[in-house]
Amino acid sequence: MRKDKIKIIETLKSTVAKGLNDPEFALFIMRCQATGLDPCKNEIWAIKGKGYKNKKGEWVEGRLQIMTGINGFYQKANKI
Numbered sequence: 001m002r003k004d005k006i007k008i009i010e011t012l013k014s015t016v017a018k019g020l021n022d023p024e025f026a027l028f029i030m031r032c033q034a035t036g037l038d039p040c041k042n043e044i045w046a047i048k049g050k051g052y053k054n055k056k057g058e059w060v061e062g063r064l065q066i067m068t069g070i071n072g073f074y075q076k077a078n079k080i
Helices: 003-014 022-035 070-079
Strands: 044-048 064-068
Touching: 003 022, 022 044, 022 064
Parallel strands: none
Antiparallel strands: 044 064
């Protein structure tokens, strides 16, 4: 992989996809590509829920939520 692509991936992971593991990040990028929404324009967001301990005392990692922002709805509406 080229250095510029690696730099872009690192930047996305540390800003708009903070706290995501590699499979979650891949899912988020696939969703961005499928919808044509740009996370840098606040059109789509990756939100990671907080982890917690369940009743058995085991750690449960928070779930990933991919949400369309208002700018994403505007972008899609303006294409019609």
